[in-house]
Amino acid sequence: MIPVTHMLVFSMILFGIGVTGVLIRRNALIMLMSLELMMNAANINLIVFARQLDSLAGQVFAIFVMCVAASEVAIGLAIIAALFKNKETVQIDYLNDLKG
Amino acid sequence: MEALVSFFSHYMLYILMGLTLLTAVGVVYSKNAVHSVVALLLTMILVAGIYLMLDAEFIAAVQLLVYAGGIIVLFVFMLLLVALHKDEAQRLFNTYTVVSLGLVAFLVIVLAVVFFGMPFGPEPATVTNIVKGGSTEAVAGTLYSTYILPFEIASILLLVVMVGAIVLTKERVKS
Amino acid sequence: MDFTMINIVIPTVKILIVFAVILLSVLVMTYAERKVIAFMQVRLGPMRVGPWGLLQPIADALKLFSKEDIIPTMADKLVYFLAPTLAIVPAFLTFLVVPFGDQTTFFGLLKHPTSMAISDFNIGLLYILAISSVGIYGILLGGWSSNSKYPLLGALRSAAQIVSYEVPLTLALVGPILLANTLSMKGIVEAQAKGMWFIVPQFFGFLVYLACAVAETNRAPYDLPEAEQELVAGFHTEYSGMKFAFFYLAEYANMIVVSAIATVVFLGGWLPVPGLAFLHIPAIIWFALKVGFFLFIFLWLRATYPRYRYDQLMQIGWKFFIPVALINIFVTALLVL
Amino acid sequence: MNNVLGFPILTLVTFLPTLGAVLIALFLKKEQSKAIKYSAFAVAFIDFLVSVPLWFYYSPGTWKMQFQEAHDWIPSLGVKYAVGIDGISLLLILLTTLLGFIAILSSFKAIKEREKEYYVLLLLLQTGMMGVFVAEDFFLFYVFWEVMLVPMYFLIGVWGGPRKLYAAIKFFLYTLAGSVLMLVAILALYFYNHQVTGVWTFNIQAYHQLAPYIAANAGKTFQYLITLAFFIGFAIKVPMFPFHTWLPDAHVEAPTAGSVILAGVLLKMGTYGFIRFLLPILPDATKVFLPYFVFLAIVGIIYGALVALVQKDMKKLVAYSSVSHLGLCMLGVFALNPNGINGAIIQMINHGVSTGALFLIVGIVYERKHTRMISEYGGLSKIMPIYAVIFMLMTLSSIGLPGLNGFIGEFTILAGAFQAKPIWAIIATSGMVLGAAYMLWLYQRVMFNKVSDENVELNKKGILSDLNGREIAYFMPLVIAAFWIGLYPKPFFKILEKPVNHLVEQVQPDFFKREQVKFDLNKVKPVVHEGGEEEHE
């Protein structure tokens, strides 16, 4: 098995990629996908620590995170669908009706 | 043979991690959203592989079921419905891409360096708890005893998601 | 992990065997399909190639492999190539945990008895479900990457159908899991060895499973996605040659998988039919017979029933099968408790 | 509890206007213009009458709070509804009630739209101001201090001049900014008090008693910060020199009655705050900053006067004169001796009377001709003789002519300032000279030059007419007050004597001992020792 720290660095980078995706992409769907990457990074942490600490809480936590990830995707896609119905696009460039 | 053993136990995870990062980058930087989805699918499968290597078979299976069987299908559906003939490739990135990239890269590097230096001690010799009776049973034992409350909340959460998704997407019946 | 010689070689051998068996079964299935349906429709079926047309599948295979591989100009190449792979790999991977029989020493060849499954995870059933859920991307992406209307519609339909029916299918399997108290395929069979076959206490579950399995594999009467009259050939309209063969293989492999699961979960796997144990038929033959029985049902259904309408199909899935499966779980859980 | 009257007279005085306002708001319709005016006047006048007994029942023999009432308000915080007055507040309350009904009387004709709201707001304002002077609880004080801003905002904002919106919000923001600083200081003291005594209280007397302890034990920075917070809070209200910029805007844009109240009462709250809170609670820290404070006060005197000199607008001129006069008051306060403080308080009253009257005077011509430009007038004495007389009186009062009230205040302040540091008095006197200059010049330009034909015409038409009965009626009390203070100020000084002496003792505990020694040594001429004091130091 490889050291925990290597896994952590890996998950940190994965998380970073996810954050980047949310920040820089203009396509709502890809933003949503990047969110999933973030969640997965956290999950990897949890699993790694569950093994390191020999405690199951991490794995249980990970299951809940997946549950939440699925929920968020479902709702997110529903919102995007509603948006698409009205605006015919999923590019966030066109989300500019609200500003002050 | 010994070489193979050490190869598997040592480098397999690195290979998986490397591939995961590659596909993750693919998710973010693909021009075509469908390619992103494919990359995401591969990422999820690879992550499931990582879980498998970390004695979390159950989580790995759930990962595949939830992501491959559920989430990404939704994504693909949405993509096929929504972004098919759109010229989405006109402007892929935000105007402040470089700034964001720099910022995130900086943070990630700093944190990664910090993490790298963490004194986490040696890996545990035995992981009795989490593989007791196969990880499924152990996870279930914890999930349905200690974490029964979040479990119930999660059930409400899923109900809300169902209601919400229907509310948001159903055609409005005008009176 | 213990990487010793024996632990590497034996699985490899097993994998090769299973792979060969599947390919063979697919060949047999294509032949059987034509023949069975032909007989049901009171005609002869293929008769030209070989005696009684027995070599027909081989001829078909040769034809497929030698055909030109057409790639539509507007297709998304990467995804177009990826899709058949995504369809076939999971289909084969699922066989990893299917126990074809009890432990065996292969007629004394091995010192220690080894399982007739390639591997026996303790989450076997979950593993199958997880892996098979990846298969859908082959269809979806294949339909999308062809960049053509009919394949896309077909893909969407079939994906929607598969996703919808995966829910009651999984739910139908929960009842037996509760009874067996394990997710391991082997464990489930062993649980049935102690008591009765789960088809008895889980009869409704079995029916739901059967119906959903047919829908899962996009077979008649749930073969909407490839309804020729509406959608030409569904998601693989644009595919030809080798890639088409992959889809074709995947479909039949899937049929075999669901049949195998049904066999393991509901019909006692390799166990002999109660009362016929004295025959001393090897376990693997029992297994093959049962799987064959299910495959026959597939063909039978195709020959007998007309195709559903799409909205009816979805309705029956969500509004009938899921509630029934849920009630089934509920009752089972109460009884187990 | 110390209340000779046995019934809650202060509460009555404070909340009578509110009661009236509520009744008017509820029972009178917008259209009943007369009823609204008269009932508002009646309420204010009754309020004045109710406040008069305070004067008679006040016992000047003690510095202690009188007419006290106390009820629990928020026990968990130690906040009480505690009111009570000493001589200082007594005078200010009387001034408030007096100006209150005068202001209402003066608006009968000037205000033509949204009358109901106007009078309701005036009455509410009255309560707010009174509350500030009677509050014996810091919290209560703060509440009233802030409450009063809202009606004033509306008075300026609705019935004001052309730039009313700007002026109103500026006034509000400035004052609020000051008051929140004050709040920080109050809270800091509150917690400090709890730390020291273990009691949660906002009682002002309790803080007064804590003062020596604070001076001795509290951290220097703590003391300085609180002092500065209080200083800025009150200085904005006064307004002292660099914080005065809201004042000309607010005064100029406010309706006449608003200006009267603003100048007459609101500004006094700042000085009152200095006297009541800053000096007794933080004497040592105040003394540290004293030179700067005095510097600002003196700059205010001169700057106000100089700016007033160049104004073309009568109201602006009077407004800037307020800056100058209040600077003088502050000088008196910061002299930190009985003379200075007595004078400052008397001068506060004087300023209320005379500047209030001057605003009314400006308001009268504005009401008639709708301009305040000095150049538009001239020779008014010929067509408006009574007006000219009253104007004259008030001008003289303002510049401090002996026999009129202004003289008493200014003289006492200068005496106090001289006693403290002669140079202060000398510089301040120059400001007074300037004061005489701009007031008299104003009077000359408005009253004596040639009457323009237009004005004569207007006079003939009855537009630019002389004062009518109502107007004379509301000038009369002010004129009487001016003469009273000017000719017989003794009762005022008597009322102020004990509280002010007590205050001085709090600020300079050895002041009277020191004075006593001097008196003992030189029984004949205390004046000589004013100069000698410097040698002692």
Next chain:
Amino acid sequence: MSDILTRIAADTPLILPEIILVIGATVVLFGAFFARRNTRLIAALTLVTLVAAAIALFGVPLGKTGFFGLYRSDGFSLLFKVIVLWVGILVVFISMDYLEARGYEAAEFFALLLYSIVGMFFMASANDLLTIFISLELMAISVYVMVGYFKDNELSNEASFKYFILGAFSSGFFIFGASLIYGAVGTTRIDLLADKIPFLSGGIGVFATIGVLFMLVALGFKTALFPFHQWAPDAYEGAPTPVTAFMSVAPKAAAFAIFLRVFVYAFGNVRYDWVPILSVIAIMTMIWGNFTAIRQENIKRMLAYSSIAHAGYMSLGIIAGTPMAIKSMILYLVAYSFMNIGAFAIVIILSRKDGYGEKINDFNGLAHTNPLLAAIMLVFMLSLAGIPPTIGFFGKFYLFGAAINSGLYLLVTVALATSVASLYYYFRVVKAMYLGDMPAKRTVSLTLSEKVTVFLTAFGTLVVGIYPTPLFEFIKTTFLR
């Protein structure tokens, strides 16, 4: 097995209010079948549920930890729950006619409202990062849907999307931070974290601190603190106004509950790791929120920025972290619930039909056409600006007092200075109402439910502002229990 069941059964009374809410919500949801068009009936059902939950709430034993330590029932959580319930009741009142006028189904809306309240209840009581996370999501997802409830309306869609994407983003941070803390400390229980965090060895301590900072970012998003606030104005402006009213108070209250729970209780012993950062964030929030609010033309947007600013004030309570500060924060939230919902109620009343009334200019001359309504709005604006004698003043007084008591002079000075600046934009509304040009005569008639809301909030704002003792005592005694 049976042992576990008995323990769960023994703990069930603790979550009785939540159970009632869930059942009620489900009943309301089924209202979509039997009372599709009967908004009133559904609203009545919702109210009954809320009241029943309130009654049950006061019967819940306090000071207990249940469900294997994941749920904590104490005075602190009770107070937050009361606030949330109270806001819920008010929002039911104000949304009835609004929904009816626009022809949207009420059943799903109220069901989602109740579900989100369930989420907030669990948030208030959560004693474990996992419970916090999952209940936070329950609350958040319900609110995302509510924000996008007017699905035909592009603004609502857009608001919902923006709110969603940043909410989910912050969830990602939360969970990543939680995973780091789990790794460093080995537990996710709040009480155990509090005990263990200070004793971590140096390196691991740094690691845990990074986790804490991640969570700070996440909770900063949820409470709309400065660099993480961008979602708030858009979401507030685009959402249906009752939802805006709701989300400006209730989710914020719940988010602050977990903010306190996590940062003051769990990480209270390592407060010097995060206090400086949060202080900077708080200062920036107050400044940014208040000064950006000044140039808003849309009143919902203006109130959104004001709510950012108020969140900045409230974060003082977290920074101070004393029991007194926490009580003050709760009081502030109560105050905020009165005045902000009241203000939104008036915006709703004005814009019930045609969206007229969402611009500040639309308030022009309201004092002439509806003097009483204008007067009440004036009270709310005064209260928001913190002018006595209103409840908003007491809220600020208490909060800043507690902060001063903890020695946060700089922060309080900034808070006060910015709250003076806030007066400017609150008074733009007042200015429009009283000093603005008269528009065409347009009187608004109030329905019963609107009257009730306006009365309740105005009553609370004024009367509590004049005699706050009962409220103070209630908070004080409950907090100690």
